Amino acid sequence: MEYFRPIWSCMSSLFCGCLHCNDDLTNQGYDPSERTHLLSDTVNNSPALRRTNSENISSDCQSVPKKDDQQNALCRLVQNTAINMIDVGAMDSHNLEHQECDVRIKLYSHRLQQQWSNIQSPSKRVKGILKDIPKPDVYLTLSVNPEDINQMTAAIERVHRALANIKIDHKEAIVVPFRIP
Amino acid sequence: MDTPSLVMSKDINSYFEGLLKKVHGLYIIQITDRDGAPVMRVSQDKNVDFTLTPSFISTFTTASDQAGKLGLGRNKTIISMYSNYQVVQMNKLPLILTFVGSENCNTGHILALEHQLDAYLEDMRLAVSES
Numbered sequence: 001m002e003y004f005r006p007i008w009s010c011m012s013s014l015f016c017g018c019l020h021c022n023d024d025l026t027n028q029g030y031d032p033s034e035r036t037h038l039l040s041d042t043v044n045n046s047p048a049l050r051r052t053n054s055e056n057i058s059s060d061c062q063s064v065p066k067k068d069d070q071q072n073a074l075c076r077l078v079q080n081t082a083i084n085m086i087d088v089g090a091m092d093s094h095n096l097e098h099q100e101c102d103v104r105i106k107l108y109s110h111r112l113q114q115q116w117s118n119i120q121s122p123s124k125r126v127k128g129i130l131k132d133i134p135k136p137d138v139y140l141t142l143s144v145n146p147e148d149i150n151q152m153t154a155a156i157e158r159v160h161r162a163l164a165n166i167k168i169d170h171k172e173a174i175v176v177p178f179r180i181p
Numbered sequence: 182m183d184t185p186s187l188v189m190s191k192d193i194n195s196y197f198e199g200l201l202k203k204v205h206g207l208y209i210i211q212i213t214d215r216d217g218a219p220v221m222r223v224s225q226d227k228n229v230d231f232t233l234t235p236s237f238i239s240t241f242t243t244a245s246d247q248a249g250k251l252g253l254g255r256n257k258t259i260i261s262m263y264s265n266y267q268v269v270q271m272n273k274l275p276l277i278l279t280f281v282g283s284e285n286c287n288t289g290h291i292l293a294l295e296h297q298l299d300a301y302l303e304d305m306r307l308a309v310s311e312s
Binding site: 084085087088095096100101104105108111112113115116126130 | 189190212216217218219220235236239247249250304305307308309
């Protein structure tokens with residue numbers, strides 16, 4: 001794999017660099033596969049044939065755009081193969097330098113501090129049961145109506161009695177084992 | 182008096198440490214960028230240094246990318262079981278989440294943390310993607 005990679009990168013840079021084929025190939029609606037013909041008409045448009053056939057100069061001129069198409073098709077194949085190839089050897093090529101790693105840690109930390117400085121911290125929010133009331137001190141100084149206290153006391157006593165009377169008659173096993181085969 | 186950012190940082194750290202304690206046997210929660218540069222890390226007193234190396238994280242990133250070409254679809258999580266540890270790595274680009282636990286740690290519990298962490302990752306995602 002290590003020997004193959006430089007050759008491959010050389011091929012792709014040679015083909016695509018020379019032919020200025022830098023377009024995003026997936027956006028062109030063309031999906032070449034391993035069965036796509038590199039040369040659309042190998043008999044009539046073969047460069048070797050054209051060189052020997054001096055009578056077809058005019059057809060030579062017409063074949064220039066076709067040649068570009070063929071080269072583009074070849075370029076697409078090369079790039080798609082490079083994208084689809086599983087390159088295990090590439091795993092070693094992304095190691096981060098220690099110095100760069102330190103720079104990034106500081107950068108991320110700085111950015112997070114900046115972001116968090118604009119947010120109201122949850123711990124700074126007002127806590128307590130009267131947090132929804134704008135001035136709780138005013139209400140706390142008012143005397144409470146004795147009837148309200150009696151009503152609340154009676155309600156609590158009834159709740160206590162109800163809780164004490166709760167009974168559970170279990171008829172089946174409370175803990176049921178999962179039926180894992 | 183702490184600044185708001187320091188308070189926020191402490192709050193988030195304590196939240197992550199709380200998560201660490203909730204899952205029995207979980208040693209480390211680490212959030213990095215795709216090359217392995219750490220954004221945040223909380224850990225228990227356990228020496229599991231191999232997950233600190235950026236190469237370990239970047240290998241996951243590449244392995245995840247390459248595994249997508251095998252024909253089984255795009256990969257999201259890789260769970261690696263070792264004799265003493267398990268490492269769960271999640272692809273949440275531009276962030277990578279790495280959890281390290283004991284070999285008996287409940288892997289399902291670790292995977293369930295993903296949804297709890299999502300809300301807290303947004304700021305970190307912004308911090309990393311700005312570059």
